[in-house]
Amino acid sequence: MRVLLICVGRLKAGAERELVTRYLDRAKAGGRALGLSGFDTIELSESAARRPEDRMAEEGQAILGALPQGADVIALDPRGKNLTSEAFAERVRTGRDGGRPAAAFLIGGADGLSEAVRARCDLMLAFGAATFPHQIVRAMLAEQVYRATTILAGHPYHRA
Incomplete structure (x- = not known):
């Protein structure tokens, strides 16, 4: 199963980008043996609408256009459901074992997600x-994706 982060906005060079890259590289290395691949980030332009x-509608169209067909779509939203790291890992496992071609994690723009995107989501997730x-949020998500791979692999990185 391919793992994607689809984000509105671009991270500038610096500590946050380095942290995201570090966690996604670690996830990629450990994920191969688990049947997980990709660990790619798709950065979408922020809308310039007034x-x-x-803005939400334009960004929403871009998000929907970037989604792989059949993906498990999980959006980050402060009103979403809180999951433990174990439950997050189980969500990834369930998608993989259920034959989903991808898990797409969404981070919307400053104004949030359009109703069309929210309607397409399989889960609204909060940190x-x-x-x-x-x-x-992007760094936290990358870390949780990496942590999920370690939980699924039985690696000692995760200590509850």
Whole structure:
């Protein structure tokens, strides 16, 4: 199963990008033996529309256009469901074992996700009720993806 991060906005060079790259490289190395591949990030341009509704709609079209057919679509949203790291790993396992071609993790733009994107999501996921900068959320997501590979492999990185 291919693992993708689809994000509105681009990370500049710096600590956050390095951290995301480090975790996704680790996930890629460990994921091969688990039937997981890719661990790619697709960065979509932020909309320049004036109204928030128009920005969300434009960004939503881009997100929907980037989704692989049949993917398990999981969007990050502060109103989403909180999962333990073990439950997150189980979600990845279930998608893989269920024959999903991809797991697509979405991080929307500053205005959030359009209703069309929200309707396509299989899960809305939160990393708590707080709002975080997109750069930090991307690093947290990359770490959880890596942690999921270690949990699935029985590696000692994860200690509950």
